[in-house]
Amino acid sequence: MKKVKLGVLVSGRGSNLQAIIDNIEEGRLSAEIALVISDQPDAFSLERARKHNIPAVHVSAKGYKGRREEYDALLVKELQKHDVELVCLAGFMRIITPVLLKAFPQRILNIHPALLPSFPGLHVQMAALKHGVKFSGCTVHFVDENMDTGPIIIQAVVPVLDNDTEDSLSARILEQEHKIYSRAIQLYAEGKLRIEGRRVFTSGGGDQNGVLTNP
Numbered sequence: 001m002k003k004v005k006l007g008v009l010v011s012g013r014g015s016n017l018q019a020i021i022d023n024i025e026e027g028r029l030s031a032e033i034a035l036v037i038s039d040q041p042d043a044f045s046l047e048r049a050r051k052h053n054i055p056a057v058h059v060s061a062k063g064y065k066g067r068r069e070e071y072d073a074l075l076v077k078e079l080q081k082h083d084v085e086l087v088c089l090a091g092f093m094r095i096i097t098p099v100l101l102k103a104f105p106q107r108i109l110n111i112h113p114a115l116l117p118s119f120p121g122l123h124v125q126m127a128a129l130k131h132g133v134k135f136s137g138c139t140v141h142f143v144d145e146n147m148d149t150g151p152i153i154i155q156a157v158v159p160v161l162d163n164d165t166e167d168s169l170s171a172r173i174l175e176q177e178h179k180i181y182s183r184a185i186q187l188y189a190e191g192k193l194r195i196e197g198r199r200v201f202t203s204g205g206g207d208q209n210g211v212l213t214n215p
């Protein structure tokens with residue numbers, strides 16, 4: 001099967017990047033990471049990529065304040081240079097612009113540590129705890145022009161326990177993130193994702209892309 005060429009955009013520790021790398025190396029994902037780009041010079045993600053001989057670059061956002069389109073044009077250039085087909089945001093702490101969206105129409109994915117549309121934005125595990133929800137989870141979605149609003153591909157649900165802290169809940173969610181991001185990428189690689197309006201269907205039908213997990 002053809003391997004889909006990924007460009008992974010990161011800003012930090014890169015545990016989702018690592019899970020994608022591991023799933024590829026263990027043959028669970030027909031993909032190849034063509035490039036990792038970080039907007040932070042010292043992101044641990046860059047080290048992770050280089051350890052696996054994956055091209056990894058820092059594209060500095062310095063001097064691009066208020067010029068996000070120009071910064072995104074730099075990203076597009078790098079991604080195209082490496083022949084990237086699918087862009088995966090994995091803890092990339094920047095809002096992307098139409099420049100990137102137009103270069104990769106319906107070809108940008110994001111992972112979010114909550115059950116969208118609940119708790120978009122930042123610090124969402126804490127927000128979920130404070131709100132008192134009994135379940136939270138994570139979402140892989142296509143990226144559109146707004147933050148955390150694009151069509152949902154897969155969600156995994158985890159319980160919120162009485163003694164949870166932000167850290168314990170985040171860890172439980174993260175474990176699922178590491179599974180469903182690769183699963184969504186694999187569905188893309190197999191050409192199985194079909195978007196109709198806000199809904200994403202898995203062709204062949206009947207596939208269940210909501211994942212319920214136990215504590």
Ligand code: GRF
Nearest residue numbers: 013014015016091111112113
């Ligand atoms: C994850 O929780 C992801 O859902 C969110 O940012 C975090 C990135 O973590 N978008 P990591 O860098 O992949 O470890």
